Amino acid sequence: MFKIFDANIGDSEIIEYRTxxxxxxxxxxxxxxxxxxxxxKCGAAEKPEYICRGEVQQxxxxxxxxxxxxxxxxxxxxxxxxxxxxxxxHTDGMQVTDSAGGACFVVAVQEQQGLAIVRIVDVA
Numbered sequence: 001m002f003k004i005f006d007a008n009i010g011d012s013e014i015i016e017y018r019t020x021x022x023x024x025x026x027x028x029x030x031x032x033x034x035x036x037x038x039x040x041k042c043g044a045a046e047k048p049e050y051i052c053r054g055e056v057q058q059x060x061x062x063x064x065x066x067x068x069x070x071x072x073x074x075x076x077x078x079x080x081x082x083x084x085x086x087x088x089x090h091t092d093g094m095q096v097t098d099s100a101g102g103a104c105f106v107v108a109v110q111e112q113q114g115l116a117i118v119r120i121v122d123v124a
Contacts, residue, residue, distance in 0.1 A: 001029025001094050002051045004065075005074040005117050013071070015053060017061035026052040026062055031093045039064065041093045047104035048089070048120060067120050072108050074115040081107045081116055 004013060020026055021038040031048035032039045039062070042048045050064035051073070057063070076095040081087045085107045088099045096105050096116055105118040 001027070002031060002048075002073045002075050003029060005072040005115075007068070007072070008070045013053075013068070014066040015063050016050070016066060017057065017059075018050070018064055019061050020056075025056075027094065028052055028054065029094060031089055032064060042089055044088045044091055044097070044099070045104075046089070047122065048093075069119065069121055072117050072119050074117055076114065077116045083107050083109060087116070087118070 019038045021035065021040045024040055026032055030052045031042045032050040032052060033042050033046055034049050039050065048067050050066060052062060053065045054063040078090055078095060079098040081096065081098040086100050087096045087105045087107060090097050096118060104120055104122065106121055107116055108119045109117045
């Protein structure tokens with residue numbers, strides 16, 4: 001589960017209300033992306049655009065936090081990544097792996113309490 005660890009600027013997280021693709025659900029803290037049909041889970045090498053921030057509302061939308069490059073996220077990992085490593089999203093969309101290649105997560109600081117501190121960036 002992605003949680004905000006800190007931010008490099010005084011901006012607060014932007015919360016939007018969006019709908020999921022038909023027949024899909026999201027869990028609190030899950031990495032999501034927007035498609036023409038609505039929000040969907042991110043694949044391992046895809047850059048998340050949103051993090052789920054709550055349960056489905058009565059109107060069918062869910063609250064999501066907009067991913068910001070100035071925010072560091074605390075997230076569980078499947079294998080401890082190195083500082084400054086570019087890592088990928090796990091297939092469950094709730095943690096990172098130590099796999100590289102096509103990654104959009106950079107480990108910002110050493111892990112704390114079993115969580116990697118990552119920033120979501122555009123990796124060339």
